[in-house]
Amino acid sequence: xxxxxxxxxxxxxTIIAWRIGLMLLVPLALFPVQHAAAAGDAAHGAQVYKTCAxxxxxxxxxxxxxxxxxxxxTAGSVPDYRYSVALQKSGIVWxxxxxxxxxxxxxALVPGTKMFFNLDSAQDRADVIEYLKEQGGNTPQPTx
Ligand code: HEC
Numbered sequence: 001x002x003x004x005x006x007x008x009x010x011x012x013x014t015i016i017a018w019r020i021g022l023m024l025l026v027p028l029a030l031f032p033v034q035h036a037a038a039a040g041d042a043a044h045g046a047q048v049y050k051t052c053a054x055x056x057x058x059x060x061x062x063x064x065x066x067x068x069x070x071x072x073x074t075a076g077s078v079p080d081y082r083y084s085v086a087l088q089k090s091g092i093v094w095x096x097x098x099x100x101x102x103x104x105x106x107x108a109l110v111p112g113t114k115m116f117f118n119l120d121s122a123q124d125r126a127d128v129i130e131y132l133k134e135q136g137g138n139t140p141q142p143t144x
Pocket of ligand 1: 048049051052053054055056063064065070074075076077078082083084085086087088094103112113114115116117119128
């Protein structure tokens with residue numbers, strides 16, 4: 001009799017172990033899918049860009065440089081904008097990786113830059129980068 005109870009208890013323990021295993025595995029299995037979905041969404045990026053628009057616009061310099069063609073070009077290269085020396089000397093080329101680092105923490109990537117604005121959400125960064133890509137990426141700058 002006790003043997004039967006012990007066996008049943010062991011069977012229960014096995015089932016519980018399986019359940020716990022599944023609870024741990026299911027989120028792990030789902031995570032890469034969510035991660036893959038984290039590729040930029042330009043439409044949402046346009047919404048995010050509204051927070052940049054306090055200082056930036058696509059085709060006119062303001063507190064910050066204009067952004068037309070920014071994806072793929074060298075940092076600090078809009079001819080009629082006065083950059084910080086730090087950004088001008090950085091030699092950075094704006095791509096997915098450098099823009100992501102920049103938007104997360106410009107001061108960390110380029111100490112001495114005069115952009116003081118951090119975009120904390122990785123998804124927002126990916127989306128706004130996607131949006132910037134659509135703003136005349138790689139087109140030559142018009143001469144002022
Ligand atoms: C509070 C003002 C401000 C906000 C908000 C701001 N920026 Fe900036 N940004 C600047 C300034 C100023 C510079 C020039 C930095 C320098 O010269 O060191 C700059 C430079 C940049 C550059 C480098 C451009 C180039 O020509 O090399 C990029 C890219 C950029 N900002 C993207 C963004 C994006 C995207 C956002 C919104 C998520 C944003 N910024 C929000 C002020 C701002």
